[in-house]
Amino acid sequence: MLTSKQSAALNIIKTFAQEHHRLPTLEEIGNELNIGRSTAHKHIRSLIGAGYLLESSGKAAYKLQDDFSSEDTLPYMGRIAAGAPIEAIPEQQNINLAQVFCGPDRYVLKISGDSMIEAGIWDEDYVVIQKQNYAREGAIIVALINRYEATLKYYHPKNTGVTELRPANSLLEPMFYPSEHIEIQGVLVGVFRDYIGGLENT
Amino acid sequence: MLTSKQSAALNIIKTFAQEHHRLPTLEEIGNELNIGRSTAHKHIRSLIGAGYLLESSGKAAYKLQDDFSSEDTLPYMGRIAAGAPIEAIPEQQNINLAQVFCGPDRYVLKISGDSMIEAGIWDEDYVVIQKQNYAREGAIIVALINRYEATLKYYHPKNTGVTELRPANSLLEPMFYPSEHIEIQGVLVGVFRDYIGGLENT
């Protein structure tokens, strides 16, 4: 059985590995736990002894068990609606999140603020942006205003040389700019939200 | 496993490739990391040795894995807020959607209806569910009512043998059931929404 500190150390290692694609050094573990390097080392040895980590041959202090890998796809089970059972779809399908959202010239931004809340984009949500310098009317874009401010808004160009950037929040007013002061940096591809902290400390 | 510097170098290469549509030279890598050409070269050789990059025949020092085009990570560029430029994060990170949302015993459902709209879960959104038969109070769960109806609601068990399933829509009333009529099928892990139809045909 693990002690609470050992378990905390193991958690930190796994979380770190997921986020950084590498194992933390003893010092990094120590910083997370506010303990020194040598103490972190002691925990690692205990975890190896208890079978939670494996001894490493090279320089690395330890390595993870192999069972730490996971699939890239999720089964798509169907629809869920209030007042009805899950409507199973006839043929089992898999969704590959990477395939849908990833691609060249795409990147992720984290949202600060509530200006798009009525579009279902909340504070602390993540948005996937496709880098491009044009957009359709009504699209949600990353706009660079006056070569300085970046913002996520609905895009409504007018034929008067004016561009409206419209927030999705009835407490906020639409903003109007000379079109040449607006530079489109990208358009919204998707939104995702993490309820269990898998992306917590990024 | 990678060291922190190797991982940083790999990140820079991937980001650079996305932005410039070509691979950075050793010097460009070095400039990003404030290291010299020869040191950058050493990192590249290590990354090739570890299987993260491939050896190249021609002039180029290295090349990316073939599967990079369908890469399943996205560069994380930082935060965006109204009225401020994109706040770049110091150390470039990549987000692996699959790693965050995928895992054993998880599946995807598509939402029909507006009953969770105030929780930011909209009609036609996709939710990732972790299959489990327990949940914390206040969690968003997939509940099976009377072994027939499935629904996504906030979970509020009472200590009177009654369980409240609360929608996130002020137009709808909370529902109360004898706890034994409620079966927890899973808890909400994440939400995602597709703005450009990559999931259209499902």
Add this chain to the structure above:
DNA sequence: CTTGAAAGTTCTCTTTTTGTTCGCTATACA
């Protein structure tokens, strides 16, 4: 075909980081 710039490679050297060990102290607990 020659030539030269740019880019990759190799070498030696120094510095920094990292894992490891050891001795010591402190606390909780049976």
Add this chain to the structure above:
DNA sequence: TGTATAGCGAACAAAAAGAGAACTTTCAAG
């Protein structure tokens, strides 16, 4: 009172990281 867990900090060796010079390869311009 002895034992197990936690912790610190110093000291050490080895790996990793780095600089910089010299060299080779590649490639495109002339």
